[in-house]
Amino acid sequence: MILRPYQSAGVDAIHDAFAGGARRALYTLPTGGGKTVIFAEIAKLAAAARTRTGILVHRDTLLRQASDKLREFGVPHSIIAPGRRNFGDAVQVASVQTLVRRLDRHEFDFLIPDEGHHAVSPTYQRIFARYPSAHVLGVTATPIRTDGQGLSAVYERLVAGPSVGELIADGYLVEPVYVGAEKLVDLSTIRTRMGDYDQRQLAEAMDSSEVTGDAVEHYRKYCPGSPAVAFCVSIKHAEDVAADFARAGYRAASVSGNDDIHTIRRRTLGLSDGSVQVLASCDLISEGFDAPGVVSAILLRPTKSLVVYLQQVGRALRPIYAPGHDLSTREGRLAAIAASAKPRAVVLDHAGNCFRPGFGFADDEREWTLEGKKKRGGASAGASAIAVRQCPKCFLCHRPAASCPGCGHAYVVVSEVPDVAAGQLVAIDKAAVRRARAEDIRAAETYADLKVLADRIGRSHQWAWRTFCERGGVSGARA
Numbered sequence: 001m002i003l004r005p006y007q008s009a010g011v012d013a014i015h016d017a018f019a020g021g022a023r024r025a026l027y028t029l030p031t032g033g034g035k036t037v038i039f040a041e042i043a044k045l046a047a048a049a050r051t052r053t054g055i056l057v058h059r060d061t062l063l064r065q066a067s068d069k070l071r072e073f074g075v076p077h078s079i080i081a082p083g084r085r086n087f088g089d090a091v092q093v094a095s096v097q098t099l100v101r102r103l104d105r106h107e108f109d110f111l112i113p114d115e116g117h118h119a120v121s122p123t124y125q126r127i128f129a130r131y132p133s134a135h136v137l138g139v140t141a142t143p144i145r146t147d148g149q150g151l152s153a154v155y156e157r158l159v160a161g162p163s164v165g166e167l168i169a170d171g172y173l174v175e176p177v178y179v180g181a182e183k184l185v186d187l188s189t190i191r192t193r194m195g196d197y198d199q200r201q202l203a204e205a206m207d208s209s210e211v212t213g214d215a216v217e218h219y220r221k222y223c224p225g226s227p228a229v230a231f232c233v234s235i236k237h238a239e240d241v242a243a244d245f246a247r248a249g250y251r252a253a254s255v256s257g258n259d260d261i262h263t264i265r266r267r268t269l270g271l272s273d274g275s276v277q278v279l280a281s282c283d284l285i286s287e288g289f290d291a292p293g294v295v296s297a298i299l300l301r302p303t304k305s306l307v308v309y310l311q312q313v314g315r316a317l318r319p320i321y322a323p324g325h326d327l328s329t330r331e332g333r334l335a336a337i338a339a340s341a342k343p344r345a346v347v348l349d350h351a352g353n354c355f356r357p358g359f360g361f362a363d364d365e366r367e368w369t370l371e372g373k374k375k376r377g378g379a380s381a382g383a384s385a386i387a388v389r390q391c392p393k394c395f396l397c398h399r400p401a402a403s404c405p406g407c408g409h410a411y412v413v414v415s416e417v418p419d420v421a422a423g424q425l426v427a428i429d430k431a432a433v434r435r436a437r438a439e440d441i442r443a444a445e446t447y448a449d450l451k452v453l454a455d456r457i458g459r460s461h462q463w464a465w466r467t468f469c470e471r472g473g474v475s476g477a478r479a
Helices: 005-019 035-048 060-072 116-120 122-130 164-169 199-206 209-222 235-247 261-273 306-314 330-338 430-443 447-457 461-470
Strands: 024-028 053-057 077-080 091-095 110-113 135-140 157-160 176-180 228-232 252-256 278-282 296-299 345-349 396-398
Touching (some): 005 157, 035 053, 035 135, 209 296, 235 252, 235 278, 252 261, 261 278, 330 461
Parallel strands (some): 024 157, 110 135, 252 278, 296 345
Antiparallel strands (some): 176 396
């Protein structure tokens, strides 16, 4: 296993945090960036130093993923879970539900909570209290609690890896394209419980033929037959969504925590082998789900939790690389993505989550802190400050622009009070405007420059990539 450059840098930054005196650090890296790879490398180094290390997970899927990755790294380890034999290895992968009942049987010097934002829960706190002198390294894509509060009560230092946007620009994730619902469900009467919508009321509002029918039609239009995960509110909602997609002629199934592990594994693997095209899930595939072939995230669960939102969209951002490209270079990775069956991810947001204040798009830049407190202007840590606009013609959701980057629909600016300025009115020279724009395009030498220009003039990032390739691409232009 060879670490990517940013993964090696992450291992070094974590080491520096502990060397600098921190006892509890939190490392953040977007979904699909390889957090498991990083803590597997750290566990390998710890094992070489004879440090007793416990990797803490709260789901069976995470238990299996951590064990598989340690095996790839050649790290001997045992598993603390029901029905597992323990061999007393220096590295242990532990189900927190099992470990908390066996605290008297194990000793640890180093604890690594996977999905470290869960470490505020009483179960994790009991484990930390049992090993007060142990160093703690949490890893997560979303360094805030599900209720939006910070994690400073658990961790002393935040170590930040690259952002979603940076990983997209470097060819390690794919860019998400958002399409919104034709008409959003009115949620004004839905109560709030524990920081999010009341799930019973929300299920009643979202489990309707109108909402699901809209989702089916958007899927048919934007990514027909492509592997997709639909995020639902309840078990019944997931079953109904799967049934509606099946009636529309697609291979669909549902999964929930009530299914046995073999059923869950078979149906999720179906997204990779083609036996399942749409998998409807209820609170099961937000964390620890690794299926690079998933092209679309269908959001049918409105949420007030930024954690839930980013975890769900992140399931669709892993790339598929077309063969025949040099993946050791940024240019090669970008070309491999562009030539693949998945040049971008499709987010069908029928929940209206991207419009929620502070949510925006998954690849918006976010400033994470451990405090999670409100900042000036009312934005909280991790919030996006970019507004979202939806095209009334094709329903594409995009950053503010003069026209829709998808269908070209031009927006008309309506003002109740016209702008008045002194001086003589001058007709706009359209030819001069076109020449100036052409000059801007010529001056944009790199793909990154073209993406910035695309945002400014209302073009898509796909246009930026096509322009980059047409002028010589990876061989004829600087990246």
